[in-house]
Amino acid sequence: MFRQIAYAARNSAKLASRAATFRAATLRATTSVGSMMRPVAFTPVKFMRFSSTGSSLTKEDVLARTVSVLKTFELKNSTDKIELETQFTKDLGMDSLDYNDALVALEEEFDVVFDDKSANEIKTVGETVSYVLKNYLPEQQDLDKEVR
Amino acid sequence: MSASRTQVLQLYRNLLRASHEFESYNFREFFLRKTRKDFKQFRGVEDNKKFYKEGLKQLGIIRRQSMISQMYPFEKMVVERVDEKHHEIPEAVEARDERKI
Numbered sequence: 413m414f415r416q417i418a419y420a421a422r423n424s425a426k427l428a429s430r431a432a433t434f435r436a437a438t439l440r441a442t443t444s445v446g447s448m449m450r451p452v453a454f455t456p457v458k459f460m461r462f463s464s465t466g467s468s469l470t471k472e473d474v475l476a477r478t479v480s481v482l483k484t485f486e487l488k489n490s491t492d493k494i495e496l497e498t499q500f501t502k503d504l505g506m507d508s509l510d511y512n513d514a515l516v517a518l519e520e521e522f523d524v525v526f527d528d529k530s531a532n533e534i535k536t537v538g539e540t541v542s543y544v545l546k547n548y549l550p551e552q553q554d555l556d557k558e559v560r
Numbered sequence: 561m562s563a564s565r566t567q568v569l570q571l572y573r574n575l576l577r578a579s580h581e582f583e584s585y586n587f588r589e590f591f592l593r594k595t596r597k598d599f600k601q602f603r604g605v606e607d608n609k610k611f612y613k614e615g616l617k618q619l620g621i622i623r624r625q626s627m628i629s630q631m632y633p634f635e636k637m638v639v640e641r642v643d644e645k646h647h648e649i650p651e652a653v654e655a656r657d658e659r660k661i
Contacts, residue, residue, distance in 0.1 A: 512573050516576040531573065
């Protein structure tokens with residue numbers, strides 16, 4: 413419930429100020445997911461732009477993480493490759509309960525929320541990837557780091 | 561008047577989301593396991609009104625308990641990740657490093 417409240421608050425308070433994006437940009441340059449301190453020789457020029465830095469998450473990233481999440485479930489064809497066109501029901505042999513399980517696991521992984529309409533309509537892995545890319549907010553990740 | 565399929569699935573999703581809120585590995589895994597087992601058990605049942613009500617009660621319990629357990633945190637066990645939400649995947653880390661260089 414804390415997370416829902418925080419989520420709503422973050423959504424309504426978009427980080428639009430220069431100071432905030434700059435702080436976020438420097439945070440991103442010096443920290444990484446998993447809080448490993450990697451030495452950065454210099455801050456690349458693109459991080460110094462005073463505009464929305466945009467998502468650092470690419471389609472390949474999302475797909476790789478989605479595949480690893482899905483592999484933790486017992487699937488029909490656990491040895492085959494999971495690609496964008498893989499369908500949850502037909503190719504992976506998941507029933508509706510397994511499918512919802514996978515959706516919630518992906519929600520946890522990417523910090524997005526699948527609304528009920530999308531949850532009913534999504535049929536392939538590619539659709540989840542595009543939904544994640546659409547709803548993924550990079551500022552939230554940095555805000556999380558500051559709050560914690 | 562039993563609950564429709566979409567309602568049941570929505571309840572299942574909310575139960576899973578609430579179970580994930582637990583910081584502690586043991587509680588989280590327990591409630592996830594319990595939810596999955598209960599729903600699998602009642603899969604084909606036609607008259608699921610009683611079961612649906614039980615599920616709603618369970619949802620309330622899990623939400624309250626996860627909030628309370630967050631107020632009084634334990635030390636993290638070895639099995640719990642430091643960064644709750646993300647696990648690093650080697651290929652993704654490599655791809656990210658390639659882009660930064």
